Amino acid sequence: MRFSDQLETRIATMLTHYPVKRSILVPTLLFVQDEVGYLSDEAIAEVAKRVELTELEVRNVISYYSMLSLKPKGKFNIQVCTNICCMIRGGESIFDHCKKKLGIGHKMTTPDGLFSLEEVECIGACSWAPAMQVNYDFHENLTAEKVDAILDDYKRKAQQ
Amino acid sequence: MADAPKLVNLTVDGKAITAPAGTLLIDACKNAGIEIPSFCYYPGLSVQGACRMCLVKIEKMPKLQTSCTTVVGEGMVVTTENDEIHQARKSMLELVLANHPLDCPVCDAGGQCELQDMTFTYGAAESKFVDIKNHRDEQQWSPVVYFDRPRCILCYRCVRVCGEGMDVWALGIQQRGVSSVIAPNMEDHLECEECGMCIDICPVGALTSGAYRYKTRPWEMNHVATVCTHCGDGCVTTLGVRRSDTGMEIMRGDNRDKSGINGDFLCIKGRYAFDFSKEPERITVPLIRRNSKLEPATWEAAFELIASKLKEVRDRDGGQAIGVIGSNRTTNEENYLLQKFARLVLATNNIDHHRTADYPGFVSALAGTQNMTASMRDVASAPAILLIGNDPTEQHPLLAWQIRNNVRLNKARLYTVNSNQIKLRRQSTVFHLISAGSEGAFAQFLVGNDSAASSVGDPQALNSLRDKLRGEQGLVIAFGSEIRGEHIKPLVQFAQSVGAKLICLGDYANSRGAADMGLYPDLLPGYYPVSQLTGSKDEDWMGKAPKQPGLTLQEMFSAAAGGRLRALYVVGSNPVARYNLDPFALKNTFTVVQDMFLTETATLADVVLPAANAYEKGGTFTNTCGDLQRLQKAGDVTTVKSDFEIIVRIANAMGYDVHGLVPFAPGLRADMGQTRGAESGEADRHKVWLTRQGIEPKLSPFDPLALLDEIQRLVPGYEVSRLNLMAGNDQHTQVPDIGSGELPSHPELIVPSEDTLFTSGTLGRYSKTLNSVMENDRAVPEDAGIPAD
Numbered sequence: 023m024r025f026s027d028q029l030e031t032r033i034a035t036m037l038t039h040y041p042v043k044r045s046i047l048v049p050t051l052l053f054v055q056d057e058v059g060y061l062s063d064e065a066i067a068e069v070a071k072r073v074e075l076t077e078l079e080v081r082n083v084i085s086y087y088s089m090l091s092l093k094p095k096g097k098f099n100i101q102v103c104t105n106i107c108c109m110i111r112g113g114e115s116i117f118d119h120c121k122k123k124l125g126i127g128h129k130m131t132t133p134d135g136l137f138s139l140e141e142v143e144c145i146g147a148c149s150w151a152p153a154m155q156v157n158y159d160f161h162e163n164l165t166a167e168k169v170d171a172i173l174d175d176y177k178r179k180a181q182q
Numbered sequence: 183m184a185d186a187p188k189l190v191n192l193t194v195d196g197k198a199i200t201a202p203a204g205t206l207l208i209d210a211c212k213n214a215g216i217e218i219p220s221f222c223y224y225p226g227l228s229v230q231g232a233c234r235m236c237l238v239k240i241e242k243m244p245k246l247q248t249s250c251t252t253v254v255g256e257g258m259v260v261t262t263e264n265d266e267i268h269q270a271r272k273s274m275l276e277l278v279l280a281n282h283p284l285d286c287p288v289c290d291a292g293g294q295c296e297l298q299d300m301t302f303t304y305g306a307a308e309s310k311f312v313d314i315k316n317h318r319d320e321q322q323w324s325p326v327v328y329f330d331r332p333r334c335i336l337c338y339r340c341v342r343v344c345g346e347g348m349d350v351w352a353l354g355i356q357q358r359g360v361s362s363v364i365a366p367n368m369e370d371h372l373e374c375e376e377c378g379m380c381i382d383i384c385p386v387g388a389l390t391s392g393a394y395r396y397k398t399r400p401w402e403m404n405h406v407a408t409v410c411t412h413c414g415d416g417c418v419t420t421l422g423v424r425r426s427d428t429g430m431e432i433m434r435g436d437n438r439d440k441s442g443i444n445g446d447f448l449c450i451k452g453r454y455a456f457d458f459s460k461e462p463e464r465i466t467v468p469l470i471r472r473n474s475k476l477e478p479a480t481w482e483a484a485f486e487l488i489a490s491k492l493k494e495v496r497d498r499d500g501g502q503a504i505g506v507i508g509s510n511r512t513t514n515e516e517n518y519l520l521q522k523f524a525r526l527v528l529a530t531n532n533i534d535h536h537r538t539a540d541y542p543g544f545v546s547a548l549a550g551t552q553n554m555t556a557s558m559r560d561v562a563s564a565p566a567i568l569l570i571g572n573d574p575t576e577q578h579p580l581l582a583w584q585i586r587n588n589v590r591l592n593k594a595r596l597y598t599v600n601s602n603q604i605k606l607r608r609q610s611t612v613f614h615l616i617s618a619g620s621e622g623a624f625a626q627f628l629v630g631n632d633s634a635a636s637s638v639g640d641p642q643a644l645n646s647l648r649d650k651l652r653g654e655q656g657l658v659i660a661f662g663s664e665i666r667g668e669h670i671k672p673l674v675q676f677a678q679s680v681g682a683k684l685i686c687l688g689d690y691a692n693s694r695g696a697a698d699m700g701l702y703p704d705l706l707p708g709y710y711p712v713s714q715l716t717g718s719k720d721e722d723w724m725g726k727a728p729k730q731p732g733l734t735l736q737e738m739f740s741a742a743a744g745g746r747l748r749a750l751y752v753v754g755s756n757p758v759a760r761y762n763l764d765p766f767a768l769k770n771t772f773t774v775v776q777d778m779f780l781t782e783t784a785t786l787a788d789v790v791l792p793a794a795n796a797y798e799k800g801g802t803f804t805n806t807c808g809d810l811q812r813l814q815k816a817g818d819v820t821t822v823k824s825d826f827e828i829i830v831r832i833a834n835a836m837g838y839d840v841h842g843l844v845p846f847a848p849g850l851r852a853d854m855g856q857t858r859g860a861e862s863g864e865a866d867r868h869k870v871w872l873t874r875q876g877i878e879p880k881l882s883p884f885d886p887l888a889l890l891d892e893i894q895r896l897v898p899g900y901e902v903s904r905l906n907l908m909a910g911n912d913q914h915t916q917v918p919d920i921g922s923g924e925l926p927s928h929p930e931l932i933v934p935s936e937d938t939l940f941t942s943g944t945l946g947r948y949s950k951t952l953n954s955v956m957e958n959d960r961a962v963p964e965d966a967g968i969p970a971d
Contacts, residue, residue, distance in 0.1 A: 076354075078365065078367040081356065085356035085358075
């Protein structure tokens with residue numbers, strides 16, 4: 023399997039940082055997921071070969087981290103925090119609002135493949151609770167209206 | 183060599199103990215007789231620190247510490263048992279039990295479960311948890327491995343033994359926290375060596391054996407430790423046996439007491455491949471050919487017929503018209519008895535067996551040396567190992583285990599020279615790939631014959647390898663049958679120059695024993711050549727053996743085809759399939775076959791006798807390294823007889839006084855003072871020897887120990903401690919020093935068995951487990967041929 027030149031450079035650089043190859047496993051998986059969309063069987067086999075681990079070992083690591091996914095996700099992965107601070111500030115109703123608005127549940131993807139929804143633990147934005155993360159972008163101090171605007175914004179972005 | 187580690191003084195439970203620096207506290211306590219409970223800690227595997235059962239109180243440390251991760255320190259004061267610790271362990275058990283089902287009454291591990299034992303010890307049977315237990319259905323991961331997820335306590339032992347111990351890495355751990363789960367490498371099934379180590383090491387009943395599950399309970403069986411009947415490594419397997427309609431049925435094989443040379447190890451064959459013994463196709467009554475059909479008969483009729491025919495041929499055509507083929511899987515006593523029977527009763531030296539290694543060549547090469555063979559235990563501790571040829575992972579699984587663990591635990595250096603990319607290259611310090619057939623040239627190169635290097639490979643790499651090997655102290659050299667005949671000598675010379683010890687690898691459970699016991703047409707037990715016997719042996723029975731070397735196995739078949747071999751007696755061997763011999767060669771030869779199954783050879787026989795296998799009799803085996811071990815009778819099928827008994831009964835039916843074969847009963851030639859004393863040669867040498875050893879004469883002519891007495895008396899190298907042997911310990915025998923001269927070795931007659939991890943000649947052919955694993959895992963190559971022996 024071939025990765026983009028950019029990713030190849032990134033992997034090559036990372037390899038120089040550690041004494042053993044397996045050390046780059048977790049960041050490599052994350053970057054590969056960003057590029058491929060998810061960790062396909064092919065991607066796992068390729069990563070395993072590059073870091074000299076068995077596919078089983080790579081799968082073990084993937085299964086440990088909830089941010090690594092074996093299934094394709096929507097273009098925009100919405101991660102709503104419902105951990106303590108967000109929960110107190112209404113995080114759960116934000117999550118419910120998202121469910122209703124998108125018509126999908128936890129760890130599901132809209133039929134158009136645009137959005138995936140996930141209820142997650144603390145994303146470190148407690149000071150601005152309730153908060154959610156869409157791919158790598160944070161959205162804070164949420165209200166139902168704000169969420170609507172954000173989702174519409176992403177929809178527009180996708181059409182451009 | 184590094185200096186011995188410093189000793190550290192500490193106090194445990196008020197007792198002053200010392201341990202070498204670097205020892206784990208749990209080990210130090212165990213050595214001092216203080217047991218600390220644990221699930222995840224396992225000697226010889228990496229430290230996990232997962233179960234928190236081994237918590238102890240160490241003074242000046244704020245919290246309870248895990249003794250499996252703590253290294254002993256000078257002046258440490260440790261408490262291993264008090265109320266706080268007891269409560270902590272009880273709480274840990276409660277957490278472990280939170281999801282553990284209470285199905286002990288049906289669980290395979292019930293009665294031998296570490297969790298059960300601990301729960302009894304700490305009284306954690308009652309739980310504060312009210313949540314419903316997580317249930318998952320059990321999964322079959324391979325024909326022999328089942329996984330019951332809810333029973334798993336996540337100690338990681340299986341993951342570590344599979345990866346670190348076996349270098350298979352087929353098990354992993356997925357998810358995290360409370361959802362963690364052991365996972366097989368192929369998502370829903372395993373592709374591995376099917377050794378079953380994960381099952382043996384599982385402290386609970388999470389991993390269970392396909393062969394044994396739900397069949398019986400541990401307390402309903404007797405457990406008999408005996409020697410595995412498959413490859414030549416000589417692992418001790420503990421067979422669980424239970425009374426059945428036909429005698430004693432073998433229910434399972436495992437590694438219960440771990441006292442054998444194999445320690446923790448057993449491969450698939452030692453663990454599961456006992457099932458040939460209950461295969462329906464097994465012959466259980468004697469068969470006699472009547473009207474060209476093999477029909478059931480009584481033992482008496484069979485013995486009478488065999489005796490009269492053998493006597494007729496011997497008296498009419500002489501001993502040279504009779505051939506005897508022995509087995510690689512019968513005991514030393516049976517092999518010894520068989521050749522004695524051939525030489526004394528049948529008056530022939532026409533005796534041979536399927537040769538898988540050049541032991542006579544090895545003995546010749548070692549002439550004039552002493553103590554130059556390594557035992558299987560040496561492989562686990564030698565600082566360096568040179569492996570030439572063979573693929574131990576497939577053919578000598580225990581040897582491979584010893585090597586791997588020696589490399590892993592003691593940083594031993596492994597030098598591998600092979601014509602294939604064998605798996606042990608992963609452990610090798612130096613792996614040198616050579617072209618097939620150049621192993622002998624490599625041996626020549628080792629002793630300085632630089633011109634031999636050209637056919638072996640890159641001279642520079644070879645030179646550097648040789649330099650490294652020359653610098654090794656305490657090297658162990660193991661070589662496969664690729665090295666035979668003239669090539670063994672240079673290897674021995676090299677070993678001598680660096681003080682190395684050697685292992686000559688043979689394929690079957692008692693291949694070495696068959697060689698040592700003289701299943702050769704030209705060699706007596708102890709490698710005495712039949713034609714030039716001298717000294718005191720000449721005055722014993724050996725002096726009465728014919729002096730003319732007999733026919734080899736192949737020569738016997740050509741003699742049969744030429745009408746010169748009138749009778750053939752085959753014990754536990756299938757030469758027709760093994761050597762692809764012409765079955766019609768035997769059409770005018772009276773053939774007796776003693777086996778468990780109707781093999782290609784047995785179907786041609788005039789009489790077939792149902793024989794017991796190695797799990798159904800006592801005796802001794804010598805493994806490929808020369809380690810002598812005791813077999814104990816585990817299984818029993820009432821209608822079959824051991825090869826030992828059959829041979830004695832045939833001799834008896836032929837009118838031979840069996841005292842001359844088996845020295846049994848006191849006073850067979852009692853020395854009442856009439857003789858002229860021991861020097862005259864008329865005294866009963868055997869009785870004198872027994873008295874000197876303080877051994878009682880055996881009372882039964884069917885007692886193999888009676889012949890072990892004689893073997894120990896007459897076969898040089900077998901004078902090992904009887905006490906240790908009987909206690910179940912392996913005893914390394916020495917190769918007899920033949921002084922000068924060459925033994926006839928016939929390297930061209932050596933045919934390796936080519937068995938893999940999942941095949942084992944005839945036995946493998948009739949093992950359902952081995953077959954099911956092969957169907958599951960491996961494509962059988964089309965040219966694999968007929969498995970035999």
